[in-house]
Structures are given as structure tokens and as C-alpha cells.
Amino acid sequence: MVLICPQCGKATLYLETGGVMGDIYRCKNCTYIGNFVIESDDDDLSDELREGKRMETGKY
Numbered sequence: 001m002v003l004i005c006p007q008c009g010k011a012t013l014y015l016e017t018g019g020v021m022g023d024i025y026r027c028k029n030c031t032y033i034g035n036f037v038i039e040s041d042d043d044d045l046s047d048e049l050r051e052g053k054r055m056e057t058g059k060y
């Protein structure tokens with residue numbers, strides 16, 4: 001499984017901290033910090049999100 005950054009669409013997130021407030025993730029590619037991330041089993045999802053291919057094909 002990979003964690004996708006909702007801001008830049010790259011799988012460059014790492015866990016900043018976790019606790020009673022929930023897990024906070026930070027992105028190494030941009031300035032995103034937060035607890036909302038996109039979880040995916042598909043390593044290519046980041047590319048598809050960036051290029052919009054998933055919307056074109058409608059494949060799930």
C-alpha cells in the first residue's frame with residue numbers, strides 16, 4: 001500500500017506523528033501536512049491522478 005498526497009498527487013508521504021489527535025502525515029514533495037491522505041494498493045495511482053487517466057477510462 002502507498003499513501004498519496006492529496007495536494008501534489010505523489011506517493012511521497014511519511015508519518016509525521018500519531019496520537020490522540022490522529023496520524024499526521026507530511027509530504028516530502030510539497031508543503032502538505034495533514035491527516036487526510038489517499039491510500040492505494042496501486043503504485044501507479046499517483047501518475048493516473050496527475051494525468052487524469054482514471055477519469056478518462058472510468059476503470060475500477
Ligand SMILES: [Zn+2]
Nearest residue numbers: 005008027030
Ligand atoms: Zn505533496
